[in-house]
Amino acid sequence: MPTWVQLVYLACAVCFILALKGLSGPKTARAGNLVGAAAAVVAVIVPFIYLDLDHVPLIVAAIAVGTVGGVIGAQRVQMTQMPQMVALFNGVGGGAAALVALLELDEMIPHADDVSWFTLAATAFTILVGSISFAGSIITFAKLQELMTSRPVVFPGLPIVFGGAGIAAIVLGVLTVTGPSMTVGIVLALLGLLIGVLLVLPVGGADVPIVISLLNAFTGLTVAAGGYVLSNVVLLVAGTLVGSSGTFLTLLMAKAMGRSVTNILFGALKGGSTLGAGEASDRPVRSAGPEDVAILLGYADRVIIVPGYGLAVAQAQHTLRELVDVLGARGTQVDYAIHPVAGRMPGHMNVLLAEAQVPYEQLIEMDEINGDFKHTDVVLVVGANDVVNPAAKTTPGAPIYGMPILNADEAKQIVFMKRSMRPGFAGIENELLFDPKTTLLFGDAKDSLGKLLNAVKAL
Amino acid sequence: MDEAVVWLTIFILSVFVGIEVISKVSSTLHTPLMSGANAIHGIILLGAVLVTGTTDSDVALVVGLVAIVLAAVNMVGGFVVTDRMLQMFVRKKKPAAPTNEGGAA
Incomplete structure (x- = not known):
């Protein structure tokens, strides 16, 4: 292997280190990713220059096929x-x-x-x-x-x-x-x-x-x-x-x-401790219509939103942001409480809300916001469940026991927006749903948020 | 020095560098970081090209081409999808923040 090739490879290896370094900070992440991509492209081109490779047309065609497949998948x-x-x-x-x-x-x-x-x-x-x-x-x-x-x-x-x-x-x-x-x-x-x-x-x-x-x-x-x-x-x-x-x-x-x-x-x-019961319960809960919830929210001083994967599935993040904007204009202080594993991967929820152009400053991480719940008038839980389930603190046998959770149960009122009484991803029942402070608003998150938005606007 | 020891040295040092460079990552960036790291190991494409370009058996050629397609999907798709995610973090500077001037309540 010629010396120049070894030096190019060394440079590529350094670029990969810089790429990871960049990816771990919010300001440098995008540049880091691009540095990594550039190094990868260079490293793949090098053998075509210094080696007398066989089957070059077929190889290039195969790279093209994979590239097109990867780009289409990544874009769609x-x-x-x-x-x-x-x-x-x-x-x-x-x-x-x-x-x-x-x-x-x-x-x-x-x-x-x-x-x-x-x-x-x-x-x-x-x-x-x-x-x-x-x-x-x-x-x-x-x-x-x-x-x-x-x-x-x-x-x-x-x-x-x-x-x-x-x-x-x-x-x-x-x-x-x-x-x-x-x-x-x-x-x-x-x-x-x-x-x-x-x-x-x-x-x-x-x-x-x-x-x-x-x-x-x-x-x-x-x-x-x-x-x-x-x-x-x-x-x-x-x-x-x-x-x-x-x-x-x-x-x-x-x-x-x-x-x-x-x-x-x-x-x-x-x-089988990770096996949840996975069945809907028929215990009594308190449910309400969008108008009732609108009044709760419209006259609250402090509201915290707990977004979950259900929000993303319903593609309701844009409607939610509108609702928060309207509430903000009425003088209510609204923040989003982001659990580290909200969504389906750590940081997933931040990506989803950033897509809906929610300002970064409103996204508050769990450790920072957990003390605020007791001074909060209404917690609005949209499509989340396990991340506010008190069983993580109180039930040693539960599969999520020991997971840090958002202290939504400390707020004065809790509103759950849910499609049904089906348990969350972890497959266990949430006691908070049956709490006297809790109100449930059933329906598709996007649909319910739309109605809620109109009801708040009409106040 | 034995050549295997040289490789072992590079390996061990890389282990520590890998841990050190990401040790301060915030949970906000876990998903893009995982996705970006995922794209980086798509560099196996280089290995697939080297093996395929030096083979003279037809079976090996076909297997090698399959490996190239798979590796290219990993590498290119990985970097593109990571960039798409990170684009969304950049837009946060737009003045979309709600203000308190309305004050109807």
């Missing part, structure tokens, strides 16, 4: 569907890494005696973990897209099958090192697919974002191992950066939800 996706889009992109990346490693294995086999055991081990790792990441991400996608149930799926004997598959994978990994063959490689890939499916099936819908983040880190490590096999420093550095920062991010997210990663992955296997 709704902001609400962002988590599953990330899962899908992550999955195809993992799949690509596994295929690359299989091809490398194929090239190594004729002269396997000259290949170090460590290289063979890294190849086996890439094949296995790339396949896990691919299959796991596809199941994650299916769960979030509601192509399948978002509840944990467990069947008797799952731990045994899972354990058996894990042991078989280790055995095949050792076989790849001692006597590499394509058959072993392909079986290892298939086993990886099985493990990926088994890994994600028992995870409940609310925990899926953590799993996306974890699989993202897996793919990063896969790419790093692939970089070692190909002796390519850009792949090694980029993959390792994603692997380590992704693992760290996963832990941060799990902490924000008050969960441990092991509990998320294996909780359902141990005795």
Whole structure:
């Protein structure tokens, strides 16, 4: 490899570090992403210049196909569907890494005696973990897209099958090192697919974002191992950066939800505490019409809005912003309380509200606003449930126990806008719905907010 | 120094850099950060190109081309979708903030 190529690759690796650094601050995030994209494009172009590659027209055509597919997907996706889009992109990346490693294995086999055991081990790792990441991400996608149930799926004997598959994978990994063959490689890939499916099936819908983040880190490590096999420093550095920062991010997210990663992955296997009852209750609640709620809101001094995923699903964020503007014009102080995991991924709600042009200053994070609830006249909960469920504080057995929540229960009045009495994503009942301070406004969030807006305007 | 040790050194240092650079991220940016990191590992496209461009078997060529398509979706789609998300954070400076001048209550 010529020196200039090595230097360009070094520059690209540095750019990836700067990209991650940029992405972690609000002012620099967009620039960071663009730096990363530019480095990736340069790194991919370089081999076309210094190597005499075969099949160039086909390769370019394949890149074009993938580019068009990626751009169309990225442009068309709704902001609400962002988590599953990330899962899908992550999955195809993992799949690509596994295929690359299989091809490398194929090239190594004729002269396997000259290949170090460590290289063979890294190849086996890439094949296995790339396949896990691919299959796991596809199941994650299916769960979030509601192509399948978002509840944990467990069947008797799952731990045994899972354990058996894990042991078989280790055995095949050792076989790849001692006597590499394509058959072993392909079986290892298939086993990886099985493990990926088994890994994600028992995870409940609310925990899926953590799993996306974890699989993202897996793919990063896969790419790093692939970089070692190909002796390519850009792949090694980029993959390792994603692997380590992704693992760290996963832990941060799990902490924000008050969960441990092991509990998320294996909780359902141990005795189903992530399985909620998942049924609508028929206990009495107090419901009201939009006019009644309008009076509550219109004459309040302080209102806090708790937005949730239901708001985004109904595409009601624009109507909500209008309502807040009208209330603000009447002299009411209105803020949005953003739970770290509101929406379906940490930070997801901020993206959704930013899309509706809600000013950044009105979005207040949980720790900052939690003391304000007791001085608040009305809390309006729109399409959220688990993030205000007091069971997180009071019921040790509940799946969300220990998750920090918004103290909506301390406010003078609570208004829930809900489609039905169905429990939230975590599948557990919310005691707050039955509180005497609570009023329910049933209906589609967009529809109800529209009526509410007109009623407030008419006051 | 043994070459494997050189690679191990790069690996270990990258682990620490990866953790260090994102350690101060606010939860607001978790989603775009995850998406951006996701795009970065799309660099496996480079690996797919290297392997495919040096193969002389037809089966390997087909597999390699599939890997290229998948990796390109990951890389390009990932960066584009991250940019779309981040665009929305930039617009926040518009004076859409509600004011208290109406005061009908």
